[in-house]
Amino acid sequence: MHYTEQSHTFRKIIMTKRITLADVAADAGVSAKTVSDVIHHRGRMREETRERVRNSMRALGYTTNLAARTLRTGSAKLIGLAIPNFAQPFNGNYADIVTSYAWAKGYRVSITTYHRLSQGLRELSADAYRFGVDGWIFLTDTPIPAQDNFLNQDRPVVLTGDYLSHGVADTIMFPNVEASQTATTRLFELGCERIGFIGAPANADSLDVTTQQLDAALTAQEGNSAMRLRGHLTALLQHNRSPLPSLVGACTRLDRSDGEKATLRLLDAGAQFDALFCANDAVALGAMSALTSRGLRIPEDVQIIGFDNTPDAAFSSPRLTTIDPFTEQYAQMAVDCLISRLEGDETAPTVHITDFALIERDSTRH
Amino acid sequence: MHYTEQSHTFRKIIMTKRITLADVAADAGVSAKTVSDVIHHRGRMREETRERVRNSMRALGYTTNLAARTLRTGSAKLIGLAIPNFAQPFNGNYADIVTSYAWAKGYRVSITTYHRLSQGLRELSADAYRFGVDGWIFLTDTPIPAQDNFLNQDRPVVLTGDYLSHGVADTIMFPNVEASQTATTRLFELGCERIGFIGAPANADSLDVTTQQLDAALTAQEGNSAMRLRGHLTALLQHNRSPLPSLVGACTRLDRSDGEKATLRLLDAGAQFDALFCANDAVALGAMSALTSRGLRIPEDVQIIGFDNTPDAAFSSPRLTTIDPFTEQYAQMAVDCLISRLEGDETAPTVHITDFALIERDSTRH
Numbered sequence: 001m002h003y004t005e006q007s008h009t010f011r012k013i014i015m016t017k018r019i020t021l022a023d024v025a026a027d028a029g030v031s032a033k034t035v036s037d038v039i040h041h042r043g044r045m046r047e048e049t050r051e052r053v054r055n056s057m058r059a060l061g062y063t064t065n066l067a068a069r070t071l072r073t074g075s076a077k078l079i080g081l082a083i084p085n086f087a088q089p090f091n092g093n094y095a096d097i098v099t100s101y102a103w104a105k106g107y108r109v110s111i112t113t114y115h116r117l118s119q120g121l122r123e124l125s126a127d128a129y130r131f132g133v134d135g136w137i138f139l140t141d142t143p144i145p146a147q148d149n150f151l152n153q154d155r156p157v158v159l160t161g162d163y164l165s166h167g168v169a170d171t172i173m174f175p176n177v178e179a180s181q182t183a184t185t186r187l188f189e190l191g192c193e194r195i196g197f198i199g200a201p202a203n204a205d206s207l208d209v210t211t212q213q214l215d216a217a218l219t220a221q222e223g224n225s226a227m228r229l230r231g232h233l234t235a236l237l238q239h240n241r242s243p244l245p246s247l248v249g250a251c252t253r254l255d256r257s258d259g260e261k262a263t264l265r266l267l268d269a270g271a272q273f274d275a276l277f278c279a280n281d282a283v284a285l286g287a288m289s290a291l292t293s294r295g296l297r298i299p300e301d302v303q304i305i306g307f308d309n310t311p312d313a314a315f316s317s318p319r320l321t322t323i324d325p326f327t328e329q330y331a332q333m334a335v336d337c338l339i340s341r342l343e344g345d346e347t348a349p350t351v352h353i354t355d356f357a358l359i360e361r362d363s364t365r366h
Numbered sequence: 367m368h369y370t371e372q373s374h375t376f377r378k379i380i381m382t383k384r385i386t387l388a389d390v391a392a393d394a395g396v397s398a399k400t401v402s403d404v405i406h407h408r409g410r411m412r413e414e415t416r417e418r419v420r421n422s423m424r425a426l427g428y429t430t431n432l433a434a435r436t437l438r439t440g441s442a443k444l445i446g447l448a449i450p451n452f453a454q455p456f457n458g459n460y461a462d463i464v465t466s467y468a469w470a471k472g473y474r475v476s477i478t479t480y481h482r483l484s485q486g487l488r489e490l491s492a493d494a495y496r497f498g499v500d501g502w503i504f505l506t507d508t509p510i511p512a513q514d515n516f517l518n519q520d521r522p523v524v525l526t527g528d529y530l531s532h533g534v535a536d537t538i539m540f541p542n543v544e545a546s547q548t549a550t551t552r553l554f555e556l557g558c559e560r561i562g563f564i565g566a567p568a569n570a571d572s573l574d575v576t577t578q579q580l581d582a583a584l585t586a587q588e589g590n591s592a593m594r595l596r597g598h599l600t601a602l603l604q605h606n607r608s609p610l611p612s613l614v615g616a617c618t619r620l621d622r623s624d625g626e627k628a629t630l631r632l633l634d635a636g637a638q639f640d641a642l643f644c645a646n647d648a649v650a651l652g653a654m655s656a657l658t659s660r661g662l663r664i665p666e667d668v669q670i671i672g673f674d675n676t677p678d679a680a681f682s683s684p685r686l687t688t689i690d691p692f693t694e695q696y697a698q699m700a701v702d703c704l705i706s707r708l709e710g711d712e713t714a715p716t717v718h719i720t721d722f723a724l725i726e727r728d729s730t731r732h
Contacts, residue, residue: 058492078496085465086458087677096451096479103482110497111477113462116469126424130444131476132498256681289681311453315622315655317683 028056079107080133082124084141085115087255089310097331105339122150135342137334156341158334162224170337171351174325176224179356180231183277183305183323188239190365192275192303196247197232198262198287199254199279201225207250214243225279232277246271254279259286267294281306281313281322304363318362326354394422445473446499448490450507451481453621455676463697471705488516501708503700522707524700528590536703537717540691542590545722546597549643549671549689554605556731558641562613563598564628564653565620565645567591573616580609591645598643612637620645625652633660647672647679647688670729684728692720
């Protein structure tokens with residue numbers, strides 16, 4: 001019998017024992033040697049026969065030896081995507097885009113979160129065998145130590161997440177500094193005078209930001225929170241404002257709860273601001289929640305801009321003005337880079353930066 | 367040298383070639399035979415030596431042969447979690463809880479989305495070898511056909527997502543009917559008279575809901591949208607109200623955009639309602655967005671209750687009253703069931719149903 005891809009839909013697959021090579025041969029109506037030839041990519045036969053054997057293997061769930069075959073050929077066309085977890089709305093959206101685009105390119109994606117691993121990404125990196133992936137797209141939320149660069153391994157890795165790979169792996173970054181500078185500049189254009197920033201990197205001991213930290217922030221080279229703060233401060237200086245610690249709120253996880261708390265801290269300390277630029281949309285949504293709870297109107301009293309253009313941003317009340325860092329382009333660059341490495345590209349690792357746009361909605365004035 | 371788990375953090379791992387068994391032996395200061403014994407779980411040696419060899423394998427990234435070992439022992443302690451995609455905020459949250467809990471039980475989780483696969487879950491089911499998983503937790507968003515039950519396979523599967531496994535696999539369900547009945551009953555208690563429902567299952571041809579469909583909905587046995595509608599209608603009948611098609615909005619994907627459109631459709635058709643019970647939080651957030659855009663106040667003009675208690679629900683404006691279906695318990699039941707099957711439990715498949723609570727926030731009156 002010859003089963004087409006579609007007709008599998010209608011087959012009853014009930015397995016009570018391990019499927020053997022002989023079972024596949026019987027199902028496909030060929031010899032065991034032919035099945036073996038297909039598995040090992042050898043022998044001469046019509047493409048139709050090869051396809052029939054593959055369909056039988058699939059339909060019968062001839063799994064164990066396919067795993068062995070994967071080991072032998074070294075490729076299951078499977079990309080690993082490692083993200084911290086799904087607490088950030090950005091991450092699920094990113095995973096969906098990577099998966100869709102990889103699929104269009106003939107690859108599947110296996111997603112793993114690493115926040116539970118004591119050594120985080122490093123541990124996954126050494127553990128690719130568990131997931132059977134050919135290469136990784138890492139979304140990192142912490143720096144990769146230059147002196148101990150675990151990206152330098154025998155499987156290709158593409159680094160995303162706004163940290164440096166120190167020349168070891170292809171790196172995809174958002175235009176953090178430039179886009180943040182644009183957001184803060186836009187708030188000046190909209191008439192704001194005292195623009196705060198929520199989502200600065202947290203000091204280990206305190207959430208109070210110091211003047212020294214703000215000075216140092218102007219030279220940040222990595223980290224989305226640090227780079228976005230840098231863009232914001234750069235715009236302040238261009239408008240002849242001194243960066244004020246009292247207008248900068250630090251966050252540890254950059255989620256909604258963080259953004260809410262940081263904004264309440266500033267308000268409780270008596271900070272006077274007429275606008276907030278936030279390190280990401282989650283923080284901005286938390287900030288909006290804090291402002292609303294204190295009776296402040298958005299955008300009448302305080303204008304707000306976020307960063308990421310996550311799907312939530314269009315459904316908040318009011319709808320959030322935000323930087324669109326072209327997440328689709330970002331995800332596609334990551335997939336393209338990884339596939340190109342898997343296919344043998346051995347040129348030097350490159351840093352790719354996406355384009356961006358400011359999406360003006362109702363949390364800023366029209 | 368003896369490396370502890372912690373000290374790996376500080377080791378330099380730069381790989382330029384495949385690591386061999388001899389490299390591991392040299393690093394651990396043992397013979398190649400000792401390394402081989404550790405890999406194959408044989409030989410007699412001090413536990414400390416075994417541990418030292420394992421640490422060297424890990425630190426050097428001795429991957430390929432570990433994959434071979436995984437094949438041999440048949441278990442990498444890896445659970446597969448298959449979800450449609452991350453468009454639903456529920457899904458990322460669910461993935462995080464499954465991962466954390468599985469981790470606490472000594473298992474890792476590999477997450478795969480299946481919306482891009484032409485045959486969806488069925489295709490993954492036949493493809494476990496690609497992901498190297500021992501068993502699956504499936505989150506399904508469509509019915510599993512009883513006559514062609516692909517859950518009946520040689521790897522354990524636990525079904526989540528409110529569809530029936532027809533006795534083939536352990537099934538974890540939310541208390542959809544009972545909890546929805548409670549939500550609608552609460553809206554009556556809060557003084558509502560005309561309670562609408564957003565998120566009914568969509569008719570293939572039209573988003574208009576008929577009286578016949580509402581009658582049929584009272585016997586729904588599966589599907590979260592259908593079962594929640596059933597609970598809602600049951601509460602209406604208990605309060606001597608006739609289910610009215612004009613107060614029921616259908617959705618296709620149950621996301622925010624869907625909820626917004628369905629609510630606008632009801633409003634445009636002139637529907638008069640003072641409350642909405644929504645099939646999930648995403649739909650409820652979309653409904654809130656629609657009401658706000660038409661100048662209706664929540665909860666003054668329309669009270670709203672969602673379902674899922676996703677993290678977003680606490681950060682909407684106003685904060686969303688919702689059913690908490692104990693997602694943590696749901697995820698833990700799924701992991702516990704799967705691990706129990708992996709460890710040899712051969713009792714008959716069971717249906718487990720979580721507890722629930724109504725979380726009252728600001729989208730209903732106090």
